[in-house]
Amino acid sequence: xxxxQPAGSPSPELVFETLNAYQRSAALLAAIELDLFRAxxxxxxxxxxxxxxxxxxxxxxxxxxxxxTVIGLLAKEGGRYHHTPTSSIFLDPRSPxxxxxxxxFLGHEANGKQFTRLADVVRDGHTNLPGQGSVEPDNxxxxxxxxxxxxxxxxxxxxxxxxxxxxxxxxxxxxxxxAGHGLFGIEVAKQHAEATITxxxxxxxxxxxxxxxxxxxxxxxxQLLPGSAFEVDYGGPYDIVLLTNFLHHYDVATCVGLLxxxxxxxxxxxxxxxxxxxxxxxxxxxxxxAAFSLVMLxxxxxxxxxxxxxxxxMYVEAGxxxxxxxxxxxSPHTVVMGLA
Amino acid sequence: xxxxQPAGSPSPELVFETLNAYQRSAALLAAIELDLFRAxxxxxxxxxxxxxxxxxxxxxxxxxxxxxTVIGLLAKEGGRYHHTPTSSIFLDPRSPxxxxxxxxFLGHEANGKQFTRLADVVRDGHTNLPGQGSVEPDNxxxxxxxxxxxxxxxxxxxxxxxxxxxxxxxxxxxxxxxAGHGLFGIEVAKQHAEATITxxxxxxxxxxxxxxxxxxxxxxxxQLLPGSAFEVDYGGPYDIVLLTNFLHHYDVATCVGLLxxxxxxxxxxxxxxxxxxxxxxxxxxxxxxAAFSLVMLxxxxxxxxxxxxxxxxMYVEAGxxxxxxxxxxxSPHTVVMGLA
Numbered sequence: 137x138x139x140x141q142p143a144g145s146p147s148p149e150l151v152f153e154t155l156n157a158y159q160r161s162a163a164l165l166a167a168i169e170l171d172l173f174r175a176x177x178x179x180x181x182x183x184x185x186x187x188x189x190x191x192x193x194x195x196x197x198x199x200x201x202x203x204x205t206v207i208g209l210l211a212k213e214g215g216r217y218h219h220t221p222t223s224s225i226f227l228d229p230r231s232p233x234x235x236x237x238x239x240x241f242l243g244h245e246a247n248g249k250q251f252t253r254l255a256d257v258v259r260d261g262h263t264n265l266p267g268q269g270s271v272e273p274d275n276x277x278x279x280x281x282x283x284x285x286x287x288x289x290x291x292x293x294x295x296x297x298x299x300x301x302x303x304x305x306x307x308x309x310x311x312x313x314x315a316g317h318g319l320f321g322i323e324v325a326k327q328h329a330e331a332t333i334t335x336x337x338x339x340x341x342x343x344x345x346x347x348x349x350x351x352x353x354x355x356x357x358x359q360l361l362p363g364s365a366f367e368v369d370y371g372g373p374y375d376i377v378l379l380t381n382f383l384h385h386y387d388v389a390t391c392v393g394l395l396x397x398x399x400x401x402x403x404x405x406x407x408x409x410x411x412x413x414x415x416x417x418x419x420x421x422x423x424x425x426a427a428f429s430l431v432m433l434x435x436x437x438x439x440x441x442x443x444x445x446x447x448x449x450m451y452v453e454a455g456x457x458x459x460x461x462x463x464x465x466x467s468p469h470t471v472v473m474g475l476a
Numbered sequence: 477x478x479x480x481q482p483a484g485s486p487s488p489e490l491v492f493e494t495l496n497a498y499q500r501s502a503a504l505l506a507a508i509e510l511d512l513f514r515a516x517x518x519x520x521x522x523x524x525x526x527x528x529x530x531x532x533x534x535x536x537x538x539x540x541x542x543x544x545t546v547i548g549l550l551a552k553e554g555g556r557y558h559h560t561p562t563s564s565i566f567l568d569p570r571s572p573x574x575x576x577x578x579x580x581f582l583g584h585e586a587n588g589k590q591f592t593r594l595a596d597v598v599r600d601g602h603t604n605l606p607g608q609g610s611v612e613p614d615n616x617x618x619x620x621x622x623x624x625x626x627x628x629x630x631x632x633x634x635x636x637x638x639x640x641x642x643x644x645x646x647x648x649x650x651x652x653x654x655a656g657h658g659l660f661g662i663e664v665a666k667q668h669a670e671a672t673i674t675x676x677x678x679x680x681x682x683x684x685x686x687x688x689x690x691x692x693x694x695x696x697x698x699q700l701l702p703g704s705a706f707e708v709d710y711g712g713p714y715d716i717v718l719l720t721n722f723l724h725h726y727d728v729a730t731c732v733g734l735l736x737x738x739x740x741x742x743x744x745x746x747x748x749x750x751x752x753x754x755x756x757x758x759x760x761x762x763x764x765x766a767a768f769s770l771v772m773l774x775x776x777x778x779x780x781x782x783x784x785x786x787x788x789x790m791y792v793e794a795g796x797x798x799x800x801x802x803x804x805x806x807s808p809h810t811v812v813m814g815l816a
Contacts, residue, residue: 146561148575148628149764149808150548155505155582158498159770162591165495169595193601196773198759199780200598203770205760208490212760221486235488242495251502255509258540261533288488419538420545420552424489430499430543433536440539468489 163203165243168227168236172200173219177228181216233287240284246270246277250434262437270435271385273364274338278316282337282344286317289381292411292464292471293323299462299471300376300409301328308375311336311401313365314382318345318358320411321378325354336361336368365394372401380411381469384428387438388450395454395474402476408456413441414463414470424468447472503543505583508567508576512540513559517568521556573627580624586610586617590774602777610775611725613704614678618656622677622684626657629721632751632804632811633663639802639811640716640749641668648715651676651741653705654722658685658698660751661718665694676701676708705734712741720751721809724768727778728790735794735814742816748796753781754803754810764808787812 167173175189187197201217204210209227211220219228226235241247249265250257256264263269270277301308301324308331312321315335322345325331333354335345339362349358361368365382377398383391398408415426425441432439442450444461451459456474463470507513515529526541527534541557544550549567550557559568566575581587589605590597596604603609610617641648641664648671652661655675662685665671673694675685679702689698701708705722717738723731738748755766765781772779782790784801791799796814803810 146565148562148566148573148631150562151504151566151575151578152582152628152764152808154500154547154549155579156767156771157500158502158588159591159767160494160497162498162594163770164491166594166598170598190598192599195601196598199769199773200594202759203767206763206767207494209494212758222488222490225486226488226491233488235491238492239495242492248498251499254502254506254540258506258510258530258536259532261535288492291488418552419542423546424492427496427499427543427546429539430503431496433539468492 159203160207161243163200163207164209165239166200167204167209168239168243171229172197173223173227173236174229176210176217176219177224177230179218181218183215186217235288237284237286238288241277241281242285244277244280246275247431247435254434257434262433263435265435268437271439274340276340278338278341279344282316282318282341286319286348289411289467289469290319292467292469293319294327295462295464296320296378296380296409296411296471297323297327299473300324300378300407301331304328304375306330307332309372310334310376310378311361311370311372311374312345312378312380313398314380315345315378316341316380318348320380321345322349322352322354322358324376324378325349325357326352332357332359334359334361334371334374336363336365336370338362338364366397370397370401373403374401374406375403376407376409377402378409378411383410383447383450384412384432384441385436385439387440388446390438391442391450392453395450395456399455399476404476406476407473408451408476409471409473410447411464411469411471412447413468414444414447414461414472415441417443417445419443422468425470428468444470444472499543500547501583503540503547504549505579507540507544507549508579508583511569512537513563513567513576514569516550516557516559517564517570519558521558523555526557575628577624577626578628581617581621582625584617584620586615587771587775594774597774602773603775605775608777611779614680616680618678618681619684622656622658622681626659626688629751629807629809630659632807632809633659634667635802635804636660636718636720636749636751636811637663637667639813640664640718640747641671644668644715646670647672649712650674650716650718651701651710651712651714652718652720653738654720655685655718656681656720658688660720661685662689662692662694662698664716664718665689665697666692672697672699674699674701674711674714676703676705676710678702678704706737710737710741713743714741714746715743716747716749717742718749718751721753723750723787723790724752724772724781725776725779727780728786730778731782731790732793735790735796739795739816744816746816747813748791748816749811749813750787751804751809751811752787753808754784754787754801754812755781757783757785759783762808765810768808784810784812
């Protein structure tokens with residue numbers, strides 16, 4: 137967790153640990169790759185057993201497990217390792233709430249690349265990745281996102297769907313822009329039997345959403361619209377358009393233009409619902425939402441984690457009214473919604 | 477700081493933040509490279525001024541400063557950034573206690589390289605770097621260490637020197653093995669006017685120690701002994717041999733062999749004083765010392781952060797007696813000393 141230093145307690149350790157913080161990411165990625173958290177869950181948790189289970193050296197496993205214990209992702213007692221509440225629920229692949237697959241995206245080399253020369257990015261003020269960076273058309277990173285990140289953001293699906301559907305009756309047409317894993321649109325379909333979903337994303341990504349729609353048993357109300365959100369004809373008119381984790385990749389003008397295009401595809405009074413990292417106006421809290429700006433600096437030409445005031449201004453400029461903000465409980469996300 | 481999660485509070489955020497922890501290191505390295513902490517200290521701390529001072533974009537500086545604020549390395553008030561106690565003392569290059577130069581070593585690509593494929597290292601149980609890894613003869617990383625790390629470990633120099641010199645009178649001959657920046661031996665010379673220091677390290681590294689000895693005004697009592705600690709003739713006999721941050725790079729047998737060689741160069745009753753990361757017997761506390769094992773796993777063939785019991789056993793096997801352990805206040809280090 138991010139713990140700003142209390143004023144008045146200068147700490148060279150904080151500098152040392154920050155310079156070495158990359159080792160935490162590396163240790164967690166290694167443990168996930170070696171399937172260590174499954175082995176921990178299955179016990180008995182001594183070094184020799186774990187090493188055998190993970191096809192690894194005892195020295196390596198012992199040192200990795202000690203490190204993970206230091207950073208709060210394992211526990212150790214009597215020389216044996218076992219789960220913490222966090223690792224048991226969120227890292228053991230046997231847990232239905234496991235988010236370990238998020239490593240496929242968050243730990244992907246392409247996501248971290250710009251951080252190896254972050255000073256250059258700060259100088260230039262935008263990504264140095266080729267083209268549009270992470271949002272370059274058909275960037276394969278989004279297939280990893282779709283396959284890996286679902287469990288991590290899934291906690292927001294139910295509140296988002298409930299907010300988007302609130303008070304609606306009868307047939308509801310939904311466009312899920314940049315659907316990714318598709319879980320947000322799928323959740324709308326699950327909550328409302330008369331909802332039909334059109335999922336828009338690049339072709340390779342839509343295969344993941346399609347699989348998830350099939351698995352959820354709502355395939356008959358699920359249509360695919362392959363292409364770029366900026367280029368394809370949305371069809372419509374829709375009652376709801378979902379824009380989840382999408383606007384933050386773009387600069388304000390691009391967001392406004394997109395919101396206008398969305399509004400044109402909505403019925404009067406229809407809803408454009410974004411799920412976003414929304415920092416407070418101070419831009420330094422809450423920590424995860426505020427820190428997310430750096431990822432957009434590194435990986436996009438002009439994206440950002442926008443405050444509610446900024447998002448509201450975009451919606452207003454694009455012709456919406458009734459703009460609301462609802463933080464999602466137990467999640468770093470906020471649902472911001474405007475009416476066409 | 478490392479904050480193990482309290483039992484009973486499962487947190488997907490901890491997983492998310494650990495996967496992204498590498499961004500903290502990158503942000504701090506970028507800020508040091510852009511000389512941001514000097515610009516913050518000189519004020520006024522608004523984005524436009526900082527961007528000008530750092531030759532950077534306003535967008536980049538704003539996002540970087542917000543991020544550094546989130547992780548506790550800057551403060552923000554009324555849209556302006558200023559120092560925290562930690563950044564003021566330990567990161568502003570105008571501060572005599574600045575440790576920012578440690579980034580030269582801790583942030584060096586060569587140090588982090590193995591962490592990009594840490595699972596392989598855990599499988600194999602040792603570094604996959606060529607040769608002896610970080611301790612390969614004449615590895616240029618140690619010049620960066622000598623030039624950069626001094627301020628960070630300097631806090632331990634005075635207690636180490638005091639412990640090593642305790643009760644000694646008259647001429648004292650000191651051998652400083654793997655002297656690096658030389659600051660430990662130099663501090664002995666400063667505390668004891670009749671101490672003469674022989675600094676042993678690879679040639680390129682000794683230049684740094686030599687510069688520091690000159691700057692400290694003790695050059696006339698400072699001799700250079702270039703080469704490998706495992707190969708050169710130590711000369712002697714010495715009253716004190718310093719082995720600072722050295723044993724952890726090697727396996728137990730190598731450490732015992734080296735301690736024997738050191739003992740042969742000590743006067744009877746002479747002192748072999750190590751400065752080490754010494755975890756408790758549980759190997760998971762205190763956090764910095766315990767976490768250090770992972771660096772040795774990644775970068776050496778067989779090194780480790782040894783517990784006091786392990787170090788004591790090495791000393792005993794090498795023929796020492798009266799082995800003591802003294803944690804250094806306000807430092808992650810411990811002085812372990814044995815008598816020949």
